[in-house]
Amino acid sequence: MNLEFVGSGALSKAVDAIEGIDPKRIFLVTGQRSFDVSEAKQLLGSFLTSRDFNRFCEFSTNPKVEDVISGVEAFKQGEYDFILAIGGGSVIDMGKLINAFAHTQGIPEMLINGEVVLENSGVPLAAFPTTAGSGSEVTPFAVIYIGGKKYSLSNDYLKPEVVAVDPLLSSRMPPYLTASSGFDALAQAVESYWAVGATGKSRSYAAKAISLILPVLEKVVVQPTMLERAAMAEGAYWAGKAIGISKTTIAHALSYYITTHYNIPHGHAVALTLGKFFTANTGDLGGKVTVPGGKAHLDDTFGQLARLLGQPDPTSCEEYWFDLMEVCGLESDFGKIGIRTAEDVECVVESVNVERMNNNPVKFSKNELLRLLFDLHIN
Numbered sequence: 001m002n003l004e005f006v007g008s009g010a011l012s013k014a015v016d017a018i019e020g021i022d023p024k025r026i027f028l029v030t031g032q033r034s035f036d037v038s039e040a041k042q043l044l045g046s047f048l049t050s051r052d053f054n055r056f057c058e059f060s061t062n063p064k065v066e067d068v069i070s071g072v073e074a075f076k077q078g079e080y081d082f083i084l085a086i087g088g089g090s091v092i093d094m095g096k097l098i099n100a101f102a103h104t105q106g107i108p109e110m111l112i113n114g115e116v117v118l119e120n121s122g123v124p125l126a127a128f129p130t131t132a133g134s135g136s137e138v139t140p141f142a143v144i145y146i147g148g149k150k151y152s153l154s155n156d157y158l159k160p161e162v163v164a165v166d167p168l169l170s171s172r173m174p175p176y177l178t179a180s181s182g183f184d185a186l187a188q189a190v191e192s193y194w195a196v197g198a199t200g201k202s203r204s205y206a207a208k209a210i211s212l213i214l215p216v217l218e219k220v221v222v223q224p225t226m227l228e229r230a231a232m233a234e235g236a237y238w239a240g241k242a243i244g245i246s247k248t249t250i251a252h253a254l255s256y257y258i259t260t261h262y263n264i265p266h267g268h269a270v271a272l273t274l275g276k277f278f279t280a281n282t283g284d285l286g287g288k289v290t291v292p293g294g295k296a297h298l299d300d301t302f303g304q305l306a307r308l309l310g311q312p313d314p315t316s317c318e319e320y321w322f323d324l325m326e327v328c329g330l331e332s333d334f335g336k337i338g339i340r341t342a343e344d345v346e347c348v349v350e351s352v353n354v355e356r357m358n359n360n361p362v363k364f365s366k367n368e369l370l371r372l373l374f375d376l377h378i379n
Contacts, residue, residue: 004138004163006237007230014126014164015047021124021162023082026053027075029095031061031087031130038130039168040086054078056098062260063094065108065146071098083125085160086169088181089134089143089266092127096142096158099125109146111153118155126162130169132232133181133267135188135240137163143256150256165237167229177265178232179221179328184267185236186213187274191249192242193305194281196291196359202245209239210308221328249360250277250352254369257351262338268330273373275321275332278302278314280372281362291361298361334373345373 005013028048035041035057056074059067075083075098085095101108103122110116127137136142137160142153173181189209192202212235220228251274258269280287282302289295302314311317325332339345349369357363364372 002159002161002163004165004237006165006234008167008226010164010166011043011128011168014128014162014166015044017162018047018082018084018126021082023080023124024052025078025080025082026051027078027080027083027098028053028055029071029083029085029087029091029098030055030057031091032057034087034091034130038170038172040128040130043168044086053084054080059094061090062150063090063097063142063144065144068094068097068101068108068144072102075102081123083123084128085125086128086130088129088131089136089184092129092134092136092160093142093144095125095127096136096160097144097153099123100142100153100155100158108144112144112146112151118153118157121157121159121161124161126164127160128164128166128169129233129236131173131177131181132167132170132229132236133184135185135236135243137165138237138240139244141244145260148260150260165233167226167233170233171224171226171229175221175329178224179217179330180265180267180271181236182213182217182220182232182267182328183271183325183330185209185232185239186217187251187267187270188239188243188248189213189235190274190305190309191251192239192246193308194301194361195246195249196361197246199245202242205238205242205245207308209235209237209242211235212238214309217324218327247359250281250357250364253352253357253360254348257348258337258339261347264337271321271325271330272332272334272337275318275325276372277360278305278317278321280364281360282314287362287364287368289361290358290363301361342374345370348373 003017083095085092099122129137140156140158189206192206212231216228216231220232251270254273255269258264259266322332
């Protein structure tokens with residue numbers, strides 16, 4: 001049973017649902033600062049004080065296996081019967097991972113590489129996002145870093161049982177975080193639309209996400225109102241639903257190294273390269289078309305996507321993407337974020353996540369990717 005509440009009033013409905021479950025001991029997973037600076041602490045204060053709970057927040061932004069193990073130990077010591085994750089994508093992923101590893105035999109690496117299988121959903125898990133971007137609250141995925149390398153765990157048992165996507169929780173996001181999170185959600189919708197794994201349902205979710213996010217993204221960064229916050233929160237929700245089916249593609253595959261090695265938030269890191277692939281993914285700049293239906297199907301998909309973005313063609317989409325980054329205050333030049341040499345770019349390309357790369361509609365060689373990134377970013 002998955003209960004998903006979206007929009008104004010979602011939080012109170014989700015709290016009512018949790019009270020119906022009647023947990024005795026809650027393991028509260030939050031960020032070190034996000035819980036305190038968002039509206040979450042104030043809005044949930046009376047609910048939490050009426051329950052026996054313990055807060056776990058001592059972990060890095062991108063969940064490391066060592067942090068997850070610490071969380072599992074704390075969870076097991078307290079004999080908790082419910083996990084409540086309140087925060088951004090990393091916080092929600094941490095809640096998922098603690099729940100999974102606490103109810104699986106063997107070490108985390110065994111679950112990640114398939115030596116053991118996640119066979120149940122553990123204790124009930126609720127996810128309340130305080131950013132409008134990651135979509136983690138509705139996906140069956142969780143990201144974990146082992147030895148500096150990113151891995152993605154995928155299992156339907158990871159999906160939270162109760163979800164509240166309430167714009168009040170993201171109402172205090174500062175402009176840069178709002179922009180980064182917003183581009184993360186928009187990128188998810190765009191990549192989901194062109195992914196090899198796309199279906200009719202995932203494309204309908206992606207189209208809905210784009211229709212909600214695009215008209216308000218600049219406004220929600222520059223001069224937000226609750227109307228824009230609500231549209232962004234709902235758009236991020238639908239983008240998460242879309243990638244939960246299709247998974248992401250090449251821009252996400254390239255982003256993880258940028259995030260971990262240059263301290264660039266995930267959404268910004270994805271946005272840096274995605275714009276280029278509006279044209280590269282049409283198959284006109286090299287690469288092998290792998291999507292079923294070949295070039296004709298690819299052209300039709302990108303024609304539909306261009307119309308969703310209000311543009312006449314993929315080339316205009318590329319220009320529009322980078323113009324939108326600029327007005328939202330996101331740097332688009334590799335050199336200005338620290339990726340300055342040929343060796344730096346090669347490291348980004350070498351890091352590509354193979355699964356996400358294979359989900360891209362065009363397969364690129366290493367040299368083709370290097371050329372694409374050089375042409376776009378190195379000044």
